[in-house]
Amino acid sequence: MCVSMSLSTTLSDSQATSSQEPTTVEKLRGLPWSIFSNAANTVFAQFTFFGSVFVLFLSDLGMSKAQIGFLLSLLPFSGLVALFIAPAVARFGYKRTYITFFTLRKFITAGLLLTPWVLSRYGRETMVLYVTLIVAGFALARAVAETGVYPWIQEYIPNSVRGKYSATNSIYTTLTGLLAVGVAGFTLGYFSGLTGYMVLIAAGVFFGLLSAWAATFIPGGAPDRSPGRQASLMRDMLATLRDANFLRYLMGAALITLGTVPMGSFLPLFMQEQVGLAASHIVLIQSGTLVGTLLSSLAWGWAADRYGSKPVMISGLTLKLLLPVAWFLMPRHSPLSLPVALGIAVVVGISDIGWAIGAGRLLFVSVVPPDKKMAYMAVHYAWVGVVGGLSQLAGGWLLSLSANLQGQVAGFTLDPYTPLFALAFILLLGCLWLLLGMRADNVYGVGQFAGMFFRGNPFLAVNALVRYYAARDERAAVSVTERLGQAKSPLAVDELLTALRDPRFNVRFEAIISIARMPPEDRLIQALIDVLNGTELALGGVAAWALGRMGDPRAIEPLHAALDSPYHSIRAHAARALGALHDTSAVPILLARLPVEQDKGLQMAYASALGNIRAREALEPILKLMYATQNEGARLELALSVARITGDEHTFVQLVRQMRDDPGTAAAQALAAFRRRLQRLRSGPEAELAALEAAEGAFARGHLHEGAQRLAALLHQLPSTWFEEHGGQVLAECARRLEESGESRQEYLLLALHLLPLSLTPP
Structure with missing residues (x-):
């Protein structure tokens, strides 16, 4: 009485409010009450009609599988009333x-x-009738309640957090369910006969009333008394039959219901009869399902909000395909039976919550128009009810037909439940094929979504994502942003984009560097282009460098535009980036600017870019710039550009490293390699070989100046026709500069040693 009065008072107060939709703040304030209500109702569900407890209760009452199937079918069949009461x-x-x-x-x-009491007083037949009436009454009240709740749910949960809400709700209901299942298993093991069931049902009713009380604090759900609403609803319900996407969704829901509901409903009996598990162990198997749900809820919800409903739904459905096969193949009457069943149950939980979050979000966000939610939800609920009822009847009927099935085929055990598993697999496969064609809100395709977990390092990415949102200061944020880039995983894209808009400069700077490590992706490329074209000069040049490093041709056009930036640093980085992209269309621009440019940094950038592009026509201006440049490091970079155009970058860099450690020995070894190649390609150049051996000997003794002079003389002595045209051009320049400066201009010595064997051509 007190509960009813409290509910009535709260209800009348809430309905006195405006019929307008609640604000987002009000909705968010009501979500904890919704989660609390659902958690309390989970206890009710596990202890009464929706867990293994109820099926075992009916079985202990002596009901047949057909009778159990009929009673279970009343719950979904009652959904038909939604069409008439909407x-x-x-x-x-x-x-x-x-x-x-x-x-x-x-x-x-x-x-x-x-x-x-009814069983002992009036007998079994009256008891069956009594339980049937209870189930029918419950089913009818449930159908009316859920006809109202689905439009209300669409209203009070903001779409922006629907996946997160579903995941959070799932975690709390799962934890509650785990506790409830544990209590149920203990209770059934402790009490004998029907006493344990009575204790659980009484506790379930208490928690059910607590759930109803909590729901009164959720906002929204006001009456809709607009004129002509009834006629409009009927028209809208008929219009749903012309919505191809909605019909595809309903057909998919029908296939998965027909495939999984009978299998799930009679699974406790399969475990008891064929696998040999005790009732208390069968109830505990549900804990495996709940653990799977708990472990994966946040991940599924996060993925649904970020990547869309469809990839999550299809992923959950694909996992479900494995389940009939797993149940069929599991060991029976074995010490391994319970552990294996628990393991499969974990996968059941993972797949169930993936399907539930994906399909539920798809329904509310993409399939059902918000302005026609009552009509669509009524049709949906009625359809799911009819199919759910048929699935229960079909399951009981199929088990009755296959009651005598026993035997083995190719080592596999056949039993009355085998057709149930086979049907589930076939229908799930059909459902997968059907729902792949759904229109949805997904940002990524199903294949792209699945591929994210096989690109880069998804484990490092997930770890970095968690750390990213836990970072408390700039140093931690910079560190975790670096890890996001190191993961090279598409899972980190959104966080890197967020870091790029961070108010802390060092985090933004690190974000650009980390993005440069990532595989090319549309949003990342565009974000770097936006920074390049922005007003933050300190980051614009770094963004140009990052675009060059990523190597995506979409960056070429904005980098061309950046060549005309009023800021030298951005122009220089843009030129170098175009070189890294090997953009031959930039050659005329860079070639025209190099001889006339006065800024040293831009001169170096243009020359480096032309070297990277392997622009042979740039050799002469680069050689002139190298001769005029005073900075040793800059001259070495220019020599590398020449080597890229006429030789091989890798061997040139190796030679540079060797010359730093022991220049004399490295030079002597390089000349020895050239001598062997010369002897192989050109027979009888006695004078040239003698001059070559003299230079080689001078370098070997560590006489660098003498060696450089002898090498210059050798270069003058060697016929230009022996060398490739551009290589010969560079060698002639090296001869002049070595003769002039000796070993002090090491870049000429390096180029000569590098190009002699590479430019030598057969006669």
Whole structure:
């Protein structure tokens, strides 16, 4: 009585509010109450109609599988009433309808507590009729309540957090469910006969009423009493039959329901009869499902909000395909039976919550228009109810037909449940094929979504994502941003984009460097282009460098535009980036600017870019710039550009490293390699070989100046026709400069040693 009065008072207060939709702040404030209500209702569900407890209760009452299937079918079949009561529910109010009938069904459930008395007083047939009436009454009240709750759910959960809400709700309900399953298993093991079931049902009713009380604090769900609403609802319900995407969704829901509901409903009996598990162990198997749900809820919810509903839904459905095969192949009457069953149950939990979050979000966000939610939800609920009821009947009927199936084929055990598993696999496969064609809100395709977990290092990425949101200061944020780039995983893209907009300069700087490590991706490329074209000069040049490092041709056009930037640093980085991209279309621009440019940094950038592009026409201006440049490091970079155009970058860099450690020996070894090649390609150049051996000997003794002079003389002595044209051009320049400066201009010595063997041509 007190509970009813409290509910009525709260309800009347809430319905007195405006019929306008609640604000987002009000919705967010109500979500914890929704989660609390769902958690309390989980206890009710596990202890009464929706867990293994109820199936085992009916079995212990002596009911046949067909009778159990019939009773279970009443729950979904009652959903048909949604088609007829939808207008009345809208007028009465979604919230008021839900809470009224949600509360009523708990009192109806309390009638199950009289079952042992009815059985002992009036016999089995009357007891079956009594339980049937209780289940039917509960099913009807449930159907009316859920006709109101689905439009209400679409209203009070903001789409922006729908996946996160689903995941959080799943975690709390799963933890509650784990506790409930543990209590149920202990209770059934402790009490004998029907006493344990009565204790659980009584506790379930209490938690059910607590759930109804909590739901009164959720906003929204006001009555819709607009004129002509009833006729409009009927028209809208008929219009749903012309919505191809909605019909595809309904067909997919039908296939997965027909495939999984019978298998799930009769799984406790399969475990008891074929696998040989005790009732208390069968109830504990649900804990495996709940653990799988708990472990994966946040990941599925996060993925649904970020990447869209469809990839999550299809991923969950694909996992479900494995389950019939796994149940069929599991060991029976073995010490391994329970551990294996628990392991499979974990996968069940992972797949169930993936499907539930993906399909539920898809329904509310992409399939059902918000302005027609009552009509669409009524049709959806009625359809799912009909299919769910048929699935229960079909499951019981199929088990009755295959009751005598026993034997082995190719070492596999056949039993009455084998057709159930086979049907589930076939229907799930059909569902997968059908739903792949759904229109949805997904940012990525299903294949792209799956591929994210096979590109880069997804484990490092996930670890970095968690650390990113936990970073408390700039140093930590910079460090974790670096790790995001090191993961090279598409999973880190959104966080890198967020870091690029961080108010802390060092985090933004690190974000650009980290993005440069990533595989090319549309949003990352565009973000770098935006920074390049922005007003933050300190980052614009770094963004140009990053675009060059990523190597994506989409960066070429904005980099060309950046060549005309008023800022030298951006022009220099843009030129170098175009060189890194090997953009031959930039050669005329760079070639025209190099001889006339006065800024040393830009001169170096243009020359380096032309070297990277391997522009042979740039050899002469680069050689002139190298001769005029005073900085030793800059001259070495220019020599590398020449080597890229006429020789081989890798061997040149190796020679540079060798010359730093022991220049004399390195030079002598390089000349020895050239001598062997010369002897192989040109027979009888006695004078040239003698001059070559003299230079080689001078370098070997560590006489660098003498060696450089002898090498210059050798270069003058060697016929130009022996060398490739551009290589010969560079060698002639090296001869002049070595003769002039000796070993002090090491870049000429390096180029000569590098190009002599590479430019030598056969006669």
